[in-house]
Amino acid sequence: MRLEKYIPIVGEEIINEIVILAKRLKDIRVLHVNSTYKGGGVAEILRGLVPLMNELDVKTDWKVFEGDERFFNFTKKLHNMLHLPLEETITSEEFVYYLKVVYENLTKIDFSNYDVVIVHDPQPIGLVVNKERGQKWIWRCHIDTSTPTPTAWDFVRKFLGSYDAAIFHLPEFVYEKMDLPVYIIQPSIDPLHPKNVEIPDEEVKDTLIKFGVDPEIPIILQVSRFDRLKDPFGALEAFKMVRKNFKCQMVFVGGYAPDDPEGETVYKELLNLTAEEKDVFVLNLPPDSHREVNAFQRGATVVIQKSIREGFGLVVSEAMWKEKPVVGANVGGIRRQIVHGITGFLVESAEGAALRIKQLLSSDSLRKDMGYHAKERVKHRYLITRHLRDYLLIIHKILSAS
Amino acid sequence: MSNPFCFKSELWVTKYTGRSAKNLSDFLEALRTIDQLSIFYHFYINIFNYHNLPTYYTNSFAFWFFKNGLVILAEKVSVIDPLDYYDLEDLRKILIKVVEQNLSLSMLQKELTPFYFITVEREIIDLGCEANNLEEFKEGIKKSSIHSIFYHFITARLNKKTIINDYSSWLHSIGEVKKAEKINRIHPFMMTLYDIKREIIKILGEE
Numbered sequence: 001m002r003l004e005k006y007i008p009i010v011g012e013e014i015i016n017e018i019v020i021l022a023k024r025l026k027d028i029r030v031l032h033v034n035s036t037y038k039g040g041g042v043a044e045i046l047r048g049l050v051p052l053m054n055e056l057d058v059k060t061d062w063k064v065f066e067g068d069e070r071f072f073n074f075t076k077k078l079h080n081m082l083h084l085p086l087e088e089t090i091t092s093e094e095f096v097y098y099l100k101v102v103y104e105n106l107t108k109i110d111f112s113n114y115d116v117v118i119v120h121d122p123q124p125i126g127l128v129v130n131k132e133r134g135q136k137w138i139w140r141c142h143i144d145t146s147t148p149t150p151t152a153w154d155f156v157r158k159f160l161g162s163y164d165a166a167i168f169h170l171p172e173f174v175y176e177k178m179d180l181p182v183y184i185i186q187p188s189i190d191p192l193h194p195k196n197v198e199i200p201d202e203e204v205k206d207t208l209i210k211f212g213v214d215p216e217i218p219i220i221l222q223v224s225r226f227d228r229l230k231d232p233f234g235a236l237e238a239f240k241m242v243r244k245n246f247k248c249q250m251v252f253v254g255g256y257a258p259d260d261p262e263g264e265t266v267y268k269e270l271l272n273l274t275a276e277e278k279d280v281f282v283l284n285l286p287p288d289s290h291r292e293v294n295a296f297q298r299g300a301t302v303v304i305q306k307s308i309r310e311g312f313g314l315v316v317s318e319a320m321w322k323e324k325p326v327v328g329a330n331v332g333g334i335r336r337q338i339v340h341g342i343t344g345f346l347v348e349s350a351e352g353a354a355l356r357i358k359q360l361l362s363s364d365s366l367r368k369d370m371g372y373h374a375k376e377r378v379k380h381r382y383l384i385t386r387h388l389r390d391y392l393l394i395i396h397k398i399l400s401a402s
Numbered sequence: 403m404s405n406p407f408c409f410k411s412e413l414w415v416t417k418y419t420g421r422s423a424k425n426l427s428d429f430l431e432a433l434r435t436i437d438q439l440s441i442f443y444h445f446y447i448n449i450f451n452y453h454n455l456p457t458y459y460t461n462s463f464a465f466w467f468f469k470n471g472l473v474i475l476a477e478k479v480s481v482i483d484p485l486d487y488y489d490l491e492d493l494r495k496i497l498i499k500v501v502e503q504n505l506s507l508s509m510l511q512k513e514l515t516p517f518y519f520i521t522v523e524r525e526i527i528d529l530g531c532e533a534n535n536l537e538e539f540k541e542g543i544k545k546s547s548i549h550s551i552f553y554h555f556i557t558a559r560l561n562k563k564t565i566i567n568d569y570s571s572w573l574h575s576i577g578e579v580k581k582a583e584k585i586n587r588i589h590p591f592m593m594t595l596y597d598i599k600r601e602i603i604k605i606l607g608e609e
Contacts, residue, residue: 013547017411020527171418171518182418184520380451393415397523 002192003055009191010385018385021392022056029113030060030395033127034120035075037064041187041314042120042142048190048384049391058392063109065124071101075123081152082122082145089151102126111135116395119163128162136398139166139180142187143311144173144332153177165398169312169333183394186336188387189317189378194290196321199298207295211251213281218248218361221300223293223315224307226256226267226284231329234350235306236274241354243279246361251281253296255289297322301367302360306353310334317382320344323371327356337382343374406532407572409542412524412553414450416443419519426501427510432519433498438490440521442560445484445493447520449590450552460591463497463517470514478504483591485556488563526553536578540606543569548595555598556590569602581605 007015032050034042046062053060067075074094081088102124111117111130119125120140128137139160145153145168153175160166165181168174174182189196208215220239224230232252239250252270256263267284274280285292297303303319305328312333319326320337326344328334338344345356360367380386419440423429433441444462459465459480467476478500487493529550533539543551554568564571566586573582584605590598 011547013545013550016529017413017527017547017549020529021413021525168418171422171520172516174418174420176420178420182420184416184418389413390415393413393523393525396525397415 001055003052005192006383006385010379010383014385018389018392019056021389021396022053022058024396025056025058025392025399028058028115028395028399030058030116030118031111031114032060032062032118032120033065033109033124034062035065035067035072035123037062041312044190044193045187045384045387046120048193049388052384052388053391056392058395061114065105065127066108067101067105067123070097072123074098078122078152078155079143081149082156083143084149085147086149088149090155095155098126102129106130115399118167122156125156125159128159131162136164136395137162138394138398139163141166141168141173144170145175145178146173148175165394167394170336183390185387185390185394186333186382187312187314188382188384189314189321190384191321195294196318197294199291199294203291204295204299207292208299211281211283211292213249213251213299215299217279218246218301219251219296219299220248220302220304220357221251221253221296221319222304222306223253223297223319224305225260226254226263226270228262228266229307229309230254231306231308232266232270233273234308235304235353236270236280237350238304238306238353238357239280241351242357242361246358248301248361249279249281250277251283251296251300253283253285253293255285255287293318294322297324300324302327302357304353304357305329305334306347306350307331307334313337314382317378320374321378321382323375325360325367325370325374327353327360329353337377339373339377343370343377405572405575406534407539407542407568409529409531409533409546409550410553411527411529411547411550412557413527413549414443414522414524417521417523419521421519422516423514423519424516425511425514426505429514429517430498430501430510433494433501436519437521438494439524440519441494441497442484442490443520443522445482446556449556449595450549466515466517472509475501475504485559485565485590488560488565490560524557536576536606539572540603543599543602543606546599548599551595551599551602555588555595555602581608 003015032046036043050060050062112132116136118138118140119127121142131137160180163180165183167183167185169186171184205215222235256267271282274282297319303324303326305313305316305326307329310332316326316328316334316337320343326338328338328346330346330348335346338346340346347353347356419437421432423432447462448460459468459476464476464480482496484493531542533542558568559565570582570586585602588598588601
């Protein structure tokens with residue numbers, strides 16, 4: 001059983017508790033619906049969670065909501081409008097088209113056999129029009145909706161009234177007018193995923209050398225897609241302040257989707273800006289370069305996440321799991337993952353980042369202590385086993401409430 | 403033995419109460435009316451969820467005061483020992499009293515970073531393991547998760563409205579008074595649940 005593989009990581013007693021809890025849900029049928037099997041954090045989490053729930057005899061299916069380009073252009077706009085107050089509006093044509101696609105999906109997905117339906121993010125939210133008597137529907141929102149565009153909120157509110165509960169990553173992501181019971185579940189990483197699994201030191205070293213990085217010189221690393229909101233330019237600025245006093249290298253590991261012209265622009269801008277810098281590496285890796293990312297995180301001396309705005313930023317937990325102190329911007333979920341002064345540092349500026357990187361480069365023992373606490377924090381707070389337990393408990397509580 | 407010790411554990415799922423405070427006036431208003439389990443959550447989360455907060459403050463109220471530069475309030479609230487209050491209403495009252503006694507009117511409306519009131523839904527699970535003598539008891543504790551330690555050492559006191567933890571209570575019942583008292587003196591807020599577990603096992607192993 002896959003679940004048993006987590007025993008050496010979290011302990012047998014934790015897995016036993018999950019097994020006992022799952023027995024309370026025997027014969028319950030659960031359906032997750034999102035809008036893609038591939039790419040993105042939601043699909044990655046479901047790929048890990050759904051098989052584990054089935055192993056525990058909680059019959060769980062995962063289905064994908066289908067739509068065409070026009071539909072997804074609209075839901076992308078809806079997503080942005082829920083995320084930020086914008087000048088845009090939703091037209092009646094868009095609303096009608098949204099409902100048309102929802103009804104097309106209702107003919108493809110059979111909801112009748114499920115006790116609990118968990119709908120991820122705004123795209124499939126309208127499926128609840130098909131809710132059956134006795135069923136419980138949960139809206140799992142992965143984005144920050146604290147300051148939505150009013151028309152976007154009015155749109156989702158039309159459907160939210162039929163849901164039984166919502167789940168958000170953080171309380172600060174919840175709009176104050178939300179009137180459903182809101183559970184808080186923070187996302188997680190899978191320690192058995194190729195991105196996080198233990199790898200030999202030789203592989204780490206070989207990977208660094210393969211990309212021209214010197215394994216003998218301290219490495220400052222930022223892993224993130226090429227996006228201005230991840231502030232790679234701020235990270236570079238911090239690095240330049242650090243290297244005045246410390247011999248070190250800066251490595252940017254990231255990528256961008258083929259349909260993301262802005263990502264390509266940021267990548268090229270960063271590449272041009274650092275073309276003459278022998279100690280800066282800008283690596284655009286394919287999306288499945290999990291072991292390479294893993295190797296860079298393990299080979300790093302200090303990890304930085306200098307985002308300007310962040311949803312949750314699980315890449316921070318990935319580095320912490322590898323016992324790395326992380327210097328992170330004091331935004332979004334980063335501020336929840338890093339305990340300032342204990343597992344890393346929270347900073348407000350490039351200067352702040354430089355100061356903390358210097359502090360960490362100066363002290364092996366500080367890095368070691370922080371790295372230890374960072375891994376312990378992830379072990380207790382951000383692993384998939386905790387996430388699984390949270391889902392089981394919420395399902396149990398919601399069904400018991402009825 | 404007619405009185406076996408049944409090992410249990412406690413699991414939490416957290417809920418947002420929908421209430422947040424952006425100044426001390428809102429904070430006090432919320433404290434007066436918020437769900438009891440929200441008070442419980444914010445006092446105990448640091449120990450329940452090992453590594454939830456910097457450990458130099460014992461609860462999330464105190465940490466919030468500290469983050470907002472209200473260090474005196476942070477210190478005063480940090481020394482409230484929730485284990486002295488098995489009734490959560492009494493804990494609420496003492497918290498409000500300490501906050502009110504240590505603020506001035508000018509502080510009430512000062513804008514602060516928001517405090518989000520979280521609450522919990524608790525689930526107590528039976529681990530299907532019993533102890534009928536001291537040796538089995540010690541083995542049971544060795545196999546216990548930190549959540550089980552939390553339940554027996556901390557929250558069982560609230561459920562049973564007593565200031566004696568479950569372990570000590572059972573040890574008393576089998577005549578192990580010295581061990582019972584030593585375990586009841588362990589101060590959970592100065593150590594992690596792993597440390598507490600080690601300390602209990604050590605006490606149980608003493609002659």
